[in-house]
Amino acid sequence: MILGRYLWNIALCQALYPALHSLEVAFRNRLHEALKLHFGVPSWFDMPWLLDREQDKVAAAKQELRKRNAPLEADRVVAELSFGDVIRQTLPHMPKHLRKRTEINKRMHTLRLLRNRVFHYEPIWHWEDLPRQHADLRQALEWFEPELLKLLCVPPLFEEVHSRGPAAYELDVR
Numbered sequence: 001m002i003l004g005r006y007l008w009n010i011a012l013c014q015a016l017y018p019a020l021h022s023l024e025v026a027f028r029n030r031l032h033e034a035l036k037l038h039f040g041v042p043s044w045f046d047m048p049w050l051l052d053r054e055q056d057k058v059a060a061a062k063q064e065l066r067k068r069n070a071p072l073e074a075d076r077v078v079a080e081l082s083f084g085d086v087i088r089q090t091l092p093h094m095p096k097h098l099r100k101r102t103e104i105n106k107r108m109h110t111l112r113l114l115r116n117r118v119f120h121y122e123p124i125w126h127w128e129d130l131p132r133q134h135a136d137l138r139q140a141l142e143w144f145e146p147e148l149l150k151l152l153c154v155p156p157l158f159e160e161v162h163s164r165g166p167a168a169y170e171l172d173v174r
Contacts, residue, residue, distance in 0.1 A: 007169035008161075009125040013118045015158040019137050020115045022152065026144040027108075030092070032078040042074035045081075057081060094143035111137055125166065134158045 035044040045058045061080035065072055114133050117124050141148045
């Protein structure tokens with residue numbers, strides 16, 4: 001029984017990984033492009049408007065690049081920033097009635113928590129709202145770029161894995 005839940009959790013995480021990966025890349029890239037355009041410079045993160053905590057995160061990202069002898073190019077610095085440290089969101093396909101900072105923050109915070117559990121190999125199988133979180137994840141991807149969903153499994157693998165439950169992953173280990 002425990003092994004079945006463990007294997008089911010792995011399968012659930014595997015099914016969520018492509019969408020979470022796509023969301024993170026789309027989020028960083030859209031934000032980076034929008035801020036470059038807004039400020040008229042590729043290194044928008046060097047602007048004095050960042051809070052001290054945010055400036056520290058940018059400095060840490062640059063230090064990490066220096067350690068790897070990587071160029072301090074704007075695209076590389078943004079890629080080095082953590083998902084939660086990105087300052088503003090650019091969601092061109094989000095319905096206008098939802099474009100409120102509180103709504104965006106709530107949604108992205110919830111998805112960040114899901115992303116962290118999945119990427120850090122923690123259990124998610126017991127979350128009763130996991131199907132809703134998956135639907136929210138797919139909706140957030142549509143807000144960035146509806147075409148992203150076409151790149152992912154169709155029909156989504158998550159629904160199949162979730163509906164099978166842990167019993168489908170039980171093994172005879174005698």
